[in-house]
Amino acid sequence: MTSDIEHLKEVVAQLQKEVTRLSDQEDVRKLQYTYGYYLDKCLYKEVADLYSDHPDTCVEFLGGRYNGKEGVKRLYVSRFAKSFVNGRNGPVHGFLLDHPQIQGIVDVNAEGTRAKGRFRSMMSAGTHDSIKDTHPRGSVQWWEGGIYENEYIKEDGVWKIFRLKYFPFWHATFEEGWAHTKPNYVPFLSKTYPDDPNGPNELCENPMLWPDTRVVPFHYKHPATGQQVADDDLRAPRFGEDPSTSAPPLVLSTSKSEA
Incomplete structure (x- = not known):
């Protein structure tokens, strides 16, 4: 009887651990989806509040890295709000920015932190x-696709965004599509703060x-082989050419505590 009870205790403990892991995964997905809904409606203060207060917090966007909570606010509350909605927190009539967060794959560490x-x-x-003469963007419509490879941290029992890394793969005009995108269609950020008051x-x-x-790069290993994808297979040479001729493989940044 005693051994049966001990076995049941072990089973319950394992189940509790698994339930917690699955709950954490869902909470992180919900956090990212919430980020998307807020950003779509230019609720930049709410977006910034989703980020951790950890000193290694950052957001990477268009070749720039905004560090700390102040850097996060500088990107969303200053740069984005000024460019899209004249500095307000919330949408303006006639401006569209919808970017659903999809295909989420989330992995939580063993500690649940x-x-x-x-x-x-x-x-x-x-x-x-109707707003082409009053909005600074004028008359414009475009497509965009990108990948997030993010890190999250649990603070006081609440999951928050720790290091958001957004890679906008492509942009295209609505009229001509991605096959005709001009080089440097959206220029990378080139000046840092404070030379650029809203810069990275x-x-x-x-x-x-x-x-x-x-x-x-994928944060996770292949689910069947347990291996990471080879660096050369992450590169993109021109058709028929060797991978060594292409730009170097991308590397995900790490926090100072992990370096």
């Missing part, structure tokens, strides 16, 4: 004809944009 997630985004954005703290190495098709 950190997590990593990969998500895809497909964006449709632009301005309505530092610039990232080897930023990429369509037609560059290098693979953003």
